[in-house]
Amino acid sequence: MKVRNKVVVVTGGGNGIGRELCLGLLSKGASVAAVDVDASALEETLARSGKNRDRLGTYVVNITDRAAVDALPAEVISRFGAVDGIINNAGVIQPFVRLKDLDYAAIDRVMNVNLFGTLYMIKAFLPHLLARPEAHITNVSSMGGFLPVPGQTIYGAAKASVKLLTEGLNSELQGTNVKVTVVFPGAVHTKIVQNSGVSVETKGGEGSARMLPADKAARIIIEGIENDRYRVLVGPDAMLMDALYRLDPQRAARFIYKQMAGLLPK
Structure with missing residues (x-):
């Protein structure tokens, strides 16, 4: 779906990849409804x-609140007249601890934001998207x-x-006007750690230098949408690990463990 003159809703639009997508x-040339739980971030x-x-319209919404999400399509359509696409980008990570040490409050938060927030958005907007000449759903x-990834199991x-x-969803929507894309970002330079309320001890600042800038990640995602791609890999690390995982899943898992184990508490 070419985005020019389309109306697209972006969750997590106050920071990082979400802001750059907006x-x-x-x-x-698109019109954008930016959704975020942080009003000051949306103002930025x-x-x-x-x-x-x-x-650009801004909407302060907690996507884990199903009633609030259900009310969102009417608000966006009232402002822009229609909705042609949604990008479910909002997400949080968990504390870098092993599953045995992760409390249920953190588990619930991660599942509610990343999975149920995405589900609520799809359920709320899909009837409106099906009514459009062409439409698109993108899930990050x-x-x-x-x-x-050890320490990020949930x-x-x-x-x-x-x-x-x-x-x-892609399979269910075959033959309709709605295309669906799944996005797999690797390491992208954003504030997801801080915004998730997670602290991470790292060795120096060299890690951030290898991360993909958020604006470049957004360009890759938008290009994928405009070409109706089934899946989009964002960053050289995502492409490399996708290839390695296909060849030898256990070797890929061991490689990531060696890279990430140092972040876990002893």
């Missing part, structure tokens, strides 16, 4: 939209959605669920 879509996205701000999973389980939810 700005990238606006630059291509609006401030950065510049001359395109008249095509993670490299951790196909590859086990996050990975949620993102793996998003992967299969998206693939199942």
